[in-house]
Amino acid sequence: MSERDSNSSETTNTLGTVVVGGGLSAAHCVHALREGGYTLPITLIASENEVPYERPPLSKELLQGKKSESELAPFPASWYAEANIDLRLSVEAESIDVSGQNVILSDSSTVGYQHLVLATGCRSRLGGPESKMPGWDLPGVLSLRSLEDSKNLRERLVAGKHLVIVGSGWIGMEVAASALSAGIEVTVLTPGQIPLATAMGSEFGSHVAQLHTNEGVKFQFGSAVSGMSIDARGGLLVETATGGVQADLVLLAIGAVPNTELAVAAGLSVGSGVLVDQQLRSSDKNILAIGDVAEAYNTRLGRSLRVEHWDNAIRQGKLAAATILGRSESYDWLPYFFTDQFDLGMEYVGDRAADDEAVVRGDMLKGEFIIFWLRTGVITAAMNVNIWDVNDHLRDMIGTEVAVERLQDSSNDLFAL
Ligand SMILES: Cc1cc2nc3c(=O)[nH]c(=O)nc-3n(C[C@H](O)[C@H](O)[C@H](O)COP(=O)(O)OP(=O)(O)OC[C@H]3O[C@@H](n4cnc5c(N)ncnc54)[C@H](O)[C@@H]3O)c2cc1C
Structure with a gap:
């Protein structure tokens, strides 16, 4: 970890990778780069004063006292030092000089890059500028x-x-x-x-x-x-x-807004997020975007989408590293996420549309069931609720056609469908 004094104006890290955003996707990107043999300098710019951490426990185990802060980081602080990652906490990237390939930081320093990865995530939609709800800033x-x-x-x-x-x-x-x-x-x-x-x-x-x-x-x-x-x-x-x-x-739990301002100011193409191709490259070939902030082209679904989920942040972090390392992998996986509420645990996989037909298998009263969604007879998505070790199989079922009666009837072996 490096420490900078607040009014530094030095320029560093020319010809390496700079990742902006200290969240999950950023952590997995820099980790996968080093694991993949990347030897050039890596700088990670993080506006929070925390080593990158996982957010799902923030609304669950951490609030319930079942997990502590120290259990949230996917990689310990010591790993960044050992891997020679220049981890800069409590510093914001303020602008991008696209032609000069520099990022200008809030401490007035400048970091040069060969590849820049935008992993700036989302912020909570507040009642203020975004929804004009008076009183959003009151104490409490x-x-x-x-x-x-x-x-x-x-x-x-x-x-x-x-x-x-x-x-x-x-x-x-x-x-x-x-x-x-x-x-x-x-x-x-x-x-x-x-x-x-x-x-x-x-x-x-x-x-x-x-x-x-x-x-x-x-x-x-x-x-x-x-x-x-x-x-x-x-x-x-x-x-x-x-x-x-x-x-x-x-x-106020009224949704999240992607932090696209840096990308907009830099002149990158932005839709519902920073628009990137299947290798997560933006309209500037040296700049990639990943995680919640990216609207990425998914080759399996044949369209671009922005996904605000844990699994996607990890996978896109790794995919961006693969792109930088020169490997031709693509964004081709189906969205996946999970939730835990009281004694309900759920996993979802797929690409459900609002008017897809829902088919329930199992006992909703008992709280153990699977919901399949179908479009013109083809399974588009599935969710397992309090039934475990089936999600990989559900993933394999997406895109297949199974008669509704067979899906509904729990006496049919799920793994034979
Ligand atoms: C409370 C909560 C519970 C969740 N639970 C689940 C769950 O159960 N299941 C699930 O699948 N997903 C869940 N998610 C979603 C999941 O956590 C996110 O999809 C994931 O964190 C996205 O990672 P990211 O790296 O894209 O962005 P983030 O984790 O949001 O990280 C982005 C980081 O970039 C920083 N940043 C932004 N702009 C700048 C800048 N200019 N300079 C420097 N740094 C900057 C931000 O401060 C932030 O630290 C939850 C999210 C929250 C908030």
Whole structure:
């Protein structure tokens, strides 16, 4: 790890690789480069003051006290030093000089590159500039993206307090489960009628809603939040069209926004993320983008997509390294992700569209089932809930045709389908 003084204006690392963003995809990229025999200089620019870490536990095990901070890093701090990675923490890349192949940093230093990898991830969508929700910056109104956010939330999860969660996506529902387990009263406000319905359809969403309701989470469906304010008792009031809900603590879990500003300012092509080809190269051949910030062309799906999931961040980190090392590998895998809420564990694989037909196999009441999604008879995606060691097989089933009756009937051996 190198230390720079704050007003340094030196130029370093010409002709090596610079990775911007100290998250999971960045960590796996630099790791795979060294594992692949890359001997040129590598600089990792990370705006957080943390060695790169995994975010999934931030809404689950870390909040529940089942994991500690020290267990979050995929590679220990010592590895970066041993691998001769110039890891610069608490420094932001402010701009890219594309023609000069330099990155200008917030400490006024400049880093030259042969290859630049943008791994800047996402930030929480807040109520401010992005959604114009008054009161988003009041004390006690929180969001969850970083380790610091998770520690801040955990400290405030004191039994007996009332947490209002705005949004019923993955992070909202995971925090609801973690907070309730800590003895917090939890209310989820959401404009829709079924949590996770957009992401996963009504079958799974309704199951999750029932599970949370049974555990004691309260929902107010059809509640579009217009803002937060301080009420007469000095607590928080979350305002909706039908009135307001009092809270001690509010979590805004209303999605994430990709950090594309560097790429836009550098003149790179940007769609829903930084547009990259199947080898993760942007419109500038020396610049790649990976992880949550990248909208990448997937050769198996035949289209570009941006994926905000753990598995994708790891795989794209490794693929970018392969591209830099001159290997001709492609982005050809299916999206995969997982969640844990109460005693529900789930894995999903595939590329479900909103109007795909859902076919359930197993016992939803018992909480052990698989959902397949089909488009014109062909399996597009599948999800296993509390049934384990089947996801690799489900992955192999994507793209195949199996009669609906055979999929539904659990007496048919899954591995023979
Ligand atoms: C609370 C939470 C729970 C999650 N749970 C799951 C889960 O259960 N399953 C799942 O599949 N996925 C989950 N995810 C998603 C998964 O963590 C992300 O897909 C993954 O972290 C993406 O990695 P990344 O490297 O692209 O970006 P990030 O991990 O977001 O890292 C990007 C980093 O770049 C830094 N950065 C940004 N701009 C600059 C700049 N200009 N200069 C320097 N640094 C910069 C950011 O501060 C950040 O540290 C979860 C995410 C969160 C937040």
